[in-house]
Amino acid sequence: MLTTLIRRELLDNLMTFRFAVAVLIMLLLVVANTAVLIKDYERRLAAYNTALKTEDQRSQGLKTYSGGRLNVARPPNPLSIFNVGLDKRLGNEIWISHSFVPTLWDTGTYKLTNPLLNLFTAIDIVFIFEVVLSLIALIFAYDAITGERERGTLRLVVTHPVRRGQILLAKYISAMLCLFVPLLMSLLLAIILLTTSTVISLSTADFLRIGGIILSSIVYLSVFYLIGMLISAVTRRTGTALMLAMFVWGFWVLVYPNAVLAAIAPPQTSQPRMVSAYEEIKQIWEAFDRERKQFLANDAFPGEDPDFGMVDVDPNWIWGSGHEYFHKDSSALRYDYHAVSNIDKLSEASKPQVPHAQDYYRFLGPQIVNAAERAWLVRKQALETIFVQPAIVDRILLRGSPVGMYEAATQAWVGTDLHGLRDFFEAARKYRRTLIDYYYDKNAFGAEQWFSADKGAVDWNSLPQFSFQKVDVATNAKRALPDVCILVILNIILFLIIFLIFIKSEV
Amino acid sequence: MWHIAKREIYDNLNSLRFALTTVLLLGLMLINAIVHLQEHPVRMQKYHDAATKSLNRLKSRTNLYLIAQTGPGYLYKKPSSLHFCADGGEDFLADNVYGGFYAWATDDLAGFWQLDYMPATLNRQNIRPDTIKIDWTFVIGYVLSLIAILFTFDSISGEREHGTLRLTLANSVPRHTVLIGKFLGALVSISVPFVIAILMNLLVISTASDVQLGTDAWSRLGIILFIAMLYLCLFLALGLLVSSRVRQSAASLVILLLMWVTFVVFMPGTLASIASGFSPSMTYYEFNERALQRVGELRGEYEARLQDMPKDPARKMEFAGEYVIKDVTERERLIHEYLTQQHAQIRLARSVTRVSPVVLVQHLLEVFAGTGFERHQQFVENVQRYAREYREFVTDMDRADPESLHIIGVYDGMSKKPISPESIPTFEDRLSLGRDFNAAAVDLLLLTLFLIVFLSGAFLAFVRVEV
Numbered sequence: 001m002l003t004t005l006i007r008r009e010l011l012d013n014l015m016t017f018r019f020a021v022a023v024l025i026m027l028l029l030v031v032a033n034t035a036v037l038i039k040d041y042e043r044r045l046a047a048y049n050t051a052l053k054t055e056d057q058r059s060q061g062l063k064t065y066s067g068g069r070l071n072v073a074r075p076p077n078p079l080s081i082f083n084v085g086l087d088k089r090l091g092n093e094i095w096i097s098h099s100f101v102p103t104l105w106d107t108g109t110y111k112l113t114n115p116l117l118n119l120f121t122a123i124d125i126v127f128i129f130e131v132v133l134s135l136i137a138l139i140f141a142y143d144a145i146t147g148e149r150e151r152g153t154l155r156l157v158v159t160h161p162v163r164r165g166q167i168l169l170a171k172y173i174s175a176m177l178c179l180f181v182p183l184l185m186s187l188l189l190a191i192i193l194l195t196t197s198t199v200i201s202l203s204t205a206d207f208l209r210i211g212g213i214i215l216s217s218i219v220y221l222s223v224f225y226l227i228g229m230l231i232s233a234v235t236r237r238t239g240t241a242l243m244l245a246m247f248v249w250g251f252w253v254l255v256y257p258n259a260v261l262a263a264i265a266p267p268q269t270s271q272p273r274m275v276s277a278y279e280e281i282k283q284i285w286e287a288f289d290r291e292r293k294q295f296l297a298n299d300a301f302p303g304e305d306p307d308f309g310m311v312d313v314d315p316n317w318i319w320g321s322g323h324e325y326f327h328k329d330s331s332a333l334r335y336d337y338h339a340v341s342n343i344d345k346l347s348e349a350s351k352p353q354v355p356h357a358q359d360y361y362r363f364l365g366p367q368i369v370n371a372a373e374r375a376w377l378v379r380k381q382a383l384e385t386i387f388v389q390p391a392i393v394d395r396i397l398l399r400g401s402p403v404g405m406y407e408a409a410t411q412a413w414v415g416t417d418l419h420g421l422r423d424f425f426e427a428a429r430k431y432r433r434t435l436i437d438y439y440y441d442k443n444a445f446g447a448e449q450w451f452s453a454d455k456g457a458v459d460w461n462s463l464p465q466f467s468f469q470k471v472d473v474a475t476n477a478k479r480a481l482p483d484v485c486i487l488v489i490l491n492i493i494l495f496l497i498i499f500l501i502f503i504k505s506e507v
Numbered sequence: 508m509w510h511i512a513k514r515e516i517y518d519n520l521n522s523l524r525f526a527l528t529t530v531l532l533l534g535l536m537l538i539n540a541i542v543h544l545q546e547h548p549v550r551m552q553k554y555h556d557a558a559t560k561s562l563n564r565l566k567s568r569t570n571l572y573l574i575a576q577t578g579p580g581y582l583y584k585k586p587s588s589l590h591f592c593a594d595g596g597e598d599f600l601a602d603n604v605y606g607g608f609y610a611w612a613t614d615d616l617a618g619f620w621q622l623d624y625m626p627a628t629l630n631r632q633n634i635r636p637d638t639i640k641i642d643w644t645f646v647i648g649y650v651l652s653l654i655a656i657l658f659t660f661d662s663i664s665g666e667r668e669h670g671t672l673r674l675t676l677a678n679s680v681p682r683h684t685v686l687i688g689k690f691l692g693a694l695v696s697i698s699v700p701f702v703i704a705i706l707m708n709l710l711v712i713s714t715a716s717d718v719q720l721g722t723d724a725w726s727r728l729g730i731i732l733f734i735a736m737l738y739l740c741l742f743l744a745l746g747l748l749v750s751s752r753v754r755q756s757a758a759s760l761v762i763l764l765l766m767w768v769t770f771v772v773f774m775p776g777t778l779a780s781i782a783s784g785f786s787p788s789m790t791y792y793e794f795n796e797r798a799l800q801r802v803g804e805l806r807g808e809y810e811a812r813l814q815d816m817p818k819d820p821a822r823k824m825e826f827a828g829e830y831v832i833k834d835v836t837e838r839e840r841l842i843h844e845y846l847t848q849q850h851a852q853i854r855l856a857r858s859v860t861r862v863s864p865v866v867l868v869q870h871l872l873e874v875f876a877g878t879g880f881e882r883h884q885q886f887v888e889n890v891q892r893y894a895r896e897y898r899e900f901v902t903d904m905d906r907a908d909p910e911s912l913h914i915i916g917v918y919d920g921m922s923k924k925p926i927s928p929e930s931i932p933t934f935e936d937r938l939s940l941g942r943d944f945n946a947a948a949v950d951l952l953l954l955t956l957f958l959i960v961f962l963s964g965a966f967l968a969f970v971r972v973e974v
Contacts (some may be wrong), residue, residue, distance in 0.1 A: 017758050017761075018757065018758055018761040020760060021762060021765055022761065022765065025765045025768070025769065028769075029768075029773055029777075033773070033777050035781075036777055036780040036781055039780075039784060040780065050792060051573075086634065089629075089633065089637070090632075090633075090634070091632070103630050104632065104634070107632075108607055109629075111790075111791040111792070112782075112854075113600070114788045114849045115626035115627065115629075115781055115849075116599065116600070116626075116849050116850070116852075116853045116880075117780075117852070117853070118596070118599040118629075119596045119599050119600075119779075119853065119880060120776050120779035120780050120783065120856065121775070121776040122776060123773060123777055125777050126696050128773075131768060132768055133766060135768065139757075139760070139761055139764070143757070160902075204522070238757075239665075240523055240662070242757075243522075243524045243527070243657065244523065246653075246657055246764075247524070247527045247531070247657075247895050250531070250650070250653055251531070254649060254650065254653075255531065255534075255535065257638060258639045258640075258641055258645070259534070259535065259538050259641055261635070261636065261638050262538050262539075262542050262638070262640070262641045263538050263541075263542075273874070296920070307966055356809055369921060387632070387634065388634065391634040391635050391636075391637070394635050397690070398636055398885075407636075409744045409966060418634055421634075479586065
């Protein structure tokens with residue numbers, strides 16, 4: 001009996017004009033947008049490659065260990081075509097040094113072609129599903145029950161020996177099957193377009209992630225279909241049902257996500273928290289500075305200038321002597337010490353100073369690493385509470401609409417959410433550890449090469465390359481799971497409510 | 508006709524959609540006003556602080572060479588007091604142009620100032636979720652058009668389904684009267700909540716003491732309201748057109764909604780992105796390479812000339828002056844070319860997207876609110892005009908001094924007389940309504956054209972409709 005009902009509903013839905021138009025528009029939009037998005041990705045990838053090349057050239061010029069301030073760049077995520085998330089917006093270049101622990105708040109950006117192109121909002125594939133498919137789902141649903149009631153066909157169906165639950169189930173399954181068609185077709189087209197691009201190659205894991213997106217999309221669509229059905233079950237007339245459905249759609253898809261963040265006041269960065277954290281960091285570095293000064297005072301050249309008067313043979317070489325400075329920026333909670341010396345060739349007069357400088361830097365290096373680590377612990381806490389927590393609150397508020405959950409879930413799948421972006425900075429911090437270990441291995445802090453290239457430039461090739469691997473699919477799935485679960489629960493609740501209303505309703 | 512309109516209005520006023528529309532519009536406009544009241548004073552304060560700082564630095568100089576060499580410093584774009592009407596993607600547009608000098612200096616020569624158009628500094632640390640700004644453009648462009656569709660999709664097909672259309676037409680009323688009546692009915696019943704929402708919005712904004720709207724702003728608001736009405740009529744006409752062509756009201760709604768989605772949600776972004784691919788601009792690296800090469804060439808030329816004639820100090824100074832000025836002109840020419848290419852790319856993309864009415868409205872609102880890309884271009888023009896003025900001022904002051912050698916670009920070749928700070932021209936970012944009308948003319952024309960096409964389409968479709 002169920003199959004008969006499903007078949008009837010399927011034929012009813014599939015053969016309609018609205019279905020044909022919807023599928024056609026959907027495909028057109030997805031194809032046009034995917035083409036645009038692939039172009040955009042290729043542009044960003046080109047910019048990334050240029051950045052890598054520039055960095056390669058630059059690192060040739062780093063002749064001493066202390067001059068080693070390496071830039072690492074974040075590659076654009078090819079799956080950002082599905083949901084761009086934070087991938088385009090956050091900074092994508094960060095520098096690694098032993099004296100500083102990099103975070104999301106210290107990034108730079110490599111140059112893109114035309115910054116004004118940001119004026120045009122790029123629409124990703126998930127956004128199309130979010131807007132169009134939800135609309136189509138509601139259009140399928142609004143007259144599912146009221147329509148039949150008005151026409152009187154519902155009465156006919158109910159007179160047969162079928163349970164009412166079965167009728168509902170049949171309607172639901174057939175509509176979902178119908179919605180599945182445009183979803184799968186457009187995704188298939190998008191993937192075909194993706195494979196035509198020479199720079200994008202999708203791995204098995206990527207296909208699994210796309211599978212995750214499909215799963216989330218189905219659950220999301222089902223929520224909207226059930227909302228439509230609920231409206232259809234409680235209203236008497238199709239006209240009213242339609243109006244309600246449209247306003248619900250407009251509210252949840254268009255208005256709520258944009259209005260809720262504007263309506264609640266943007267979080268004020270808590271100034272006292274900032275100040276106290278900054279003070280704490282400052283104290284760590286001041287303690288460091290005291291020890292440094294003490295060391296210099298007890299040195300064989302008491303009170304001497306930290307670069308020991310060492311200079312390059314070439315007086316015009318701007319890095320001809322040591323540079324030591326504190327970088328202070330209270331708005332980013334930055335307070336760190338840099339001791340850089342990039343002398344190419346020591347002048348004769350400076351040569352006797354070399355052992356003293358070696359002693360000094362041997363002492364200074366681990367001290368700086370240490371202080372940086374301790375400051376990082378404070379800074380991490382502060383940044384977390386001041387910047388990350390409000391952003392998380394925002395995301396929770398956005399979950400007031402199914403759109404927010406769907407966005408969050410798909411971003412988690414493709415790895416363009418906050419977690420995914422922070423993975424990169426985690427990798428950058430790990431790379432910093434690699435750099436420090438490398439220094440210890442090479443005994444670099446006490447070496448002459450730390451401050452001068454007199455005995456030959458540093459060969460950075462022996463340092464392991466930075467590489468950023470995306471997390472595995474299981475982690476993506478774990479991050480997406482909460483939102484998908486909420487959507488599933490929402491589905492079940494909605495279905496139960498509809499069921500209860502429907503069995504009690506008069507035909 | 509009035510009778511029909513009245514019937515429509517009564518019908519609409521009692522309906523669910525009218526209530527929901529009112530609530531929705533009021534809520535959105537209230538949010539808009541509150542956000543504006545919070546953000547605008549901060550924005551103004553920031554502008555004033557920055558502009559005063561830059562001006563003070565300029566006025567602190569009295570030496571003509573220093574004035575000529577260091578330039579006017581940062582020139583800031585004045586924020587519009589009608590920012591709540593259209594945000595215009597201001598975050599992506601630079602709010603200043605730097606008129607300062609490049610730090611190269613050799614013996615007695617130093618680089619002169621030039622205009623440098625730096626891109627907007629984006630907040631790369633912003634981890635809040637992305638949202639569309641709730642400005643009038645959003646309320647009118649997105650929400651009002653959707654409401655117009657929801658009010659008209661069944662106005663003809665629905666009546667036909669119910670059979671009431673036949674009854675109406677059985678009376679001795681001409682068909683076009685029925686159509687106009689329906690049109691007016693829908694127009695009035697949407698206008699009422701819309702105008703109320705706008706009035707409430709303006710009331711909230713104008714009561715706040717630190718946000719002031721002048722007469723100019725009010726006339727601009729009037730124009731914006733007129734444009735909104737035009738746009739509303741356009742979507743009403745579209746709704747009537749589809750409604751009279753299609754038999755079932757459900758099908759008519761589906762078509763209208765999908766049209767709406769393509770016109771409003773997708774066309775602005777997607778089409779612009781496609782179109783921007785047609786005229787790619789120079790990359791930053793290309794530009795940088797060209798600039799470095801050209802500057803190096805000039806340097807080489809200068810040094811070669813010096814080699815030829817090293818003895819005469821007066822001639823040497825003349826060469827030096829020529830070189831400094833040429834260096835600046837070339838740098839500025841290149842950077843200007845780079846900027847022009849970027850602007851051309853955006854302009855082309857923007858004109859292609861004019862096929863969508865919502866883009867027209869967006870452009871128009873931006874122009875009249877004094878935000879967005881048009882405004883940015885105007886600002887750049889103002890800056891360029893000021894730069895010319897500033898340079899002319901330096902030349903004039905130098906000419907006025909008979910003791911000067913009139914070699915601009917070299918310290919010893921210029922007037923040493925102190926300059927009074929009052930006489931230095933200051934930058935003033937001005938907006939003119941006349942120029943805005945020129946910028947808006949095409950968009951306004953196209954919008955009217957769209958309206959006429961849709962209206963006559965609706966008329967023809969309805970006249971030929973079988974009841």
